[in-house]
Amino acid sequence: MAPHGPNILLTGTPGVGKSTLGQELAERTGLKYINIGDVAKEGELYEGFDDQYKCPILNEDRVIDELDATLTEGGNIVDYHGCDFFPERWFNIVFVLRTDNSTLYDRLQGRGYSGKKLEDNIQCEIFQSILEEARESYKTEIVHELPSNTPEDMEENLEKIIAWIAEWKTKQSHN
Numbered sequence: 470m471a472p473h474g475p476n477i478l479l480t481g482t483p484g485v486g487k488s489t490l491g492q493e494l495a496e497r498t499g500l501k502y503i504n505i506g507d508v509a510k511e512g513e514l515y516e517g518f519d520d521q522y523k524c525p526i527l528n529e530d531r532v533i534d535e536l537d538a539t540l541t542e543g544g545n546i547v548d549y550h551g552c553d554f555f556p557e558r559w560f561n562i563v564f565v566l567r568t569d570n571s572t573l574y575d576r577l578q579g580r581g582y583s584g585k586k587l588e589d590n591i592q593c594e595i596f597q598s599i600l601e602e603a604r605e606s607y608k609t610e611i612v613h614e615l616p617s618n619t620p621e622d623m624e625e626n627l628e629k630i631i632a633w634i635a636e637w638k639t640k641q642s643h644n
């Protein structure tokens with residue numbers, strides 16, 4: 470039995486609610502919440518700067534090296550707006566959060582996004598780019614979409630994931 474619990478990936482376009490859900494889920498389950506953006510910032514795991522988006526470029530290999538031991542142990546909730554560079558073996562389940570365009574637009578504007586950055590993120594959601602990325606990177610049966618528009622959605626998502634964790638643990642104890 471894996472004593473630390475499963476590894477869960479929360480992914481989706483920026484602003485869909487990954488960190489809000491992930492932090493609350495960690496509080497309720499005792500799993501460890503890992504925000505890839507924060508890990509990169511703390512360890513300065515970057516390789517250059519993106520002039521168009523005015524943000525540093527993630528050094529994906531260094532992020533993987535930094536987290537591999539923790540993820541191999543299990544019991545983590547990982548939050549990132551991308552999913553194709555993580556080792557497939559890291560995750561037991563992948564949730565792709567989805568938000569309606571107008572709601573996402575308001576959230577990103579509220580966060581100070583504007584111009585091309587705002588439009589590109591809305592397009593990313595319209596084209597369901599992250600959902601496709603997840604389906605290409607993991608077994609489709611472990612990839613699940615979750616609506617993330619309202620506080621009620623968030624509560625339902627929490628309950629759904631907590632129920633899944635309980636089921637996962639039961640299965641582990643029978644192995």
Ligand SMILES: Nc1ncnc2c1ncn2[C@@H]1O[C@H](COP(=O)(O)OP(=O)(O)O)[C@@H](O)[C@H]1O
Nearest residue numbers: 483484485486487488489576617618619620623
């Ligand atoms: N299910 C939800 N219903 C309403 N507001 C939400 C929901 N999920 C997130 N939010 C709000 O949307 C904003 C972006 O959420 P955040 O968790 O930072 O997104 P992400 O981590 O995906 O970038 C925050 O202001 C948060 O309070």
